[in-house]
Amino acid sequence: MKNVSIKLKFRRSVNPEKEGSLIYQLIYERKVCRITSKYKIFNHEWDEATGQILFSSLDSSRDSQLGMIRFNVDWELHQLCKIVDTLALSGQEWTFSDLTSHFNSFIDKDSSVFHFIQMQIQRKKQLGKVRSSETYQATLNSFMSFRCGVDLTFDMIDSELMELYEAELQNRGLTRNTSSFYLRILRTNYKLAVEKGLTQDCHPFKRVYCGIDKTVKRSLSFAKIKQIKELDLSLTPSLDFARDMFLFSFCTRGMSFVDMAYLKKKDLKNGYLTYRRKKTGQLLTVEWTRQMQDIIDKYPINPTQYLLPLILREDGSERRQYQNQMMKINRHLKDIASLIKLPVSLSLYYSRHSWATIARGKDIPLSVISEALGHDSEITTQIYLDSIKSVEVDKANRKILKDL
Structure with missing residues (x-):
């Protein structure tokens, strides 16, 4: 691409309420060629100093559109460079007309x-x-x-x-x-x-x-779950919090961490917690128990709409907060595992497997616990789950938690 300059430019709209056009500018042998792309952005979305598209943290849907535009533009600029290289390597004279013809056919x-x-x-x-x-x-x-x-x-x-x-x-x-x-x-x-x-x-x-x-199931015995619950972690608040979130997941029949993070205060009503699983969209109802309330009572009321103290700010960074909390909690759970000499690398996922395994050990029918971790097919598991009455599942959960 020797002696050829290719840059992204922006032709502003005279009307600030209308979008302007993104343009590819090529300079070759002191001649200038401009190819108008099909992509348009508003004047305030262009940074003249850096020659880049600007994003707004206030509008995530618009940012998504701008991200797509930037990806497309970068891709097309890359193709222009490749076409120029190919024309240069051909050893033949070429013009801007040749380049735009190749580009339009490749677009x-x-x-x-x-x-x-x-x-x-x-x-x-x-x-x-x-x-x-x-x-x-x-x-x-x-x-x-x-x-x-x-x-x-x-x-x-x-x-x-x-x-x-x-x-x-x-x-x-x-x-x-x-x-x-x-x-x-x-x-x-x-x-x-x-x-x-x-x-x-x-x-x-x-x-x-x-x-x-098939993978090895990651589960703990009820004795180990209780040992984790009875640890005195008052001097290490971070470990105490990780332990509480692990136990909350166990008490709610192995609720996934993403569902825990996005639980809302309004989801808890009349002694029942009702939420929709992020993974499958399935609506679940869990009876609210003393063990769950004890965990909630340990912490200040979340200033946001969320029930648990996991997402503490509603500023567009909710998913990042959830991911950071998950990483920190899993890291602290490994420290807890060391304290009680667990021969496994403890993580939040153990709560789900442990609940199912303990339920089986208490002769709770497979149809009630849905054999969630034993099926080869998620579709089969879903069929089981759809056929279970919520009251039967709550009865099973009470049977598991009564000794905790």
Whole structure:
């Protein structure tokens, strides 16, 4: 790209209430070419000093749109650079007309794997599926690393490439379940691209593992749960808090931490806690017990709408607060495990497995506890859960908690 300058510029709108246009400016042999992109932003969303799009912390939906625009613009700038390099290497004379012709024919980015997945990530964010968007982003980052940042089209994905990617994941030390996780997300996007007619289905995933291996259940005995509860942690508030959150999860039938963090005060009514699972959308009702109330009473009332003292500010950083709390609590739980000489690396996830295992040990029917951790299929588990009456589950929970 010698002697060629390519920059992103912005043509402001005369009317500040209307959007201006983002432009690609090329300078070659003292000649200037400007290609108007299809992307528009408002005047206040452009930083002239840095030549970049500005984000607003006050409007997350607009930030999501601007993020998509910036990704698309960066992608197109990258393609312009590649086209210039290709024209330069050809050894033939070329003009701006040649460049814009190549660029316009290449501007259909739907066949780009990186771009396609990024668009799915943005779509999931707009639908409020934040966790799903994060797993897609992790997969994209992993695959881009494998490709050394070199994009490709869907018709370039074949079984040989997927075998190489699987081998690379295993060489990084990832478990078979983790590599399968990345491959399944890639497969989902590939099938979606096939549905959109971007490529023919060449079955590139037929030689790689996309299943789910059974894992060792992570559970504690009731005696260990009680030992954790009876620890004197009054001199270490951080460990005390981690222990309380672990016990709250156990008392609420192994409630996941994300659901705990987003519990609202209004979810607790007439002696019952009603919430919708973030993961599945399923509505659950849990009888409120003395053990749960004891934990709540230990801490000052949360100034926000949330029930537990996990998310303490409503300023757009709620998800980051939840993630930080989860990391800190899991770290402190490992310290608690050391105090009672547990031979495991204790984490919040143990509460869910422990509740199910202890329930089984107390002869509570499998249909009541739904065998949530024993099914190979989440669909089967959901069928069980849908058929259980809430009163039966609460009765089971009281049976478990009466000795705690």
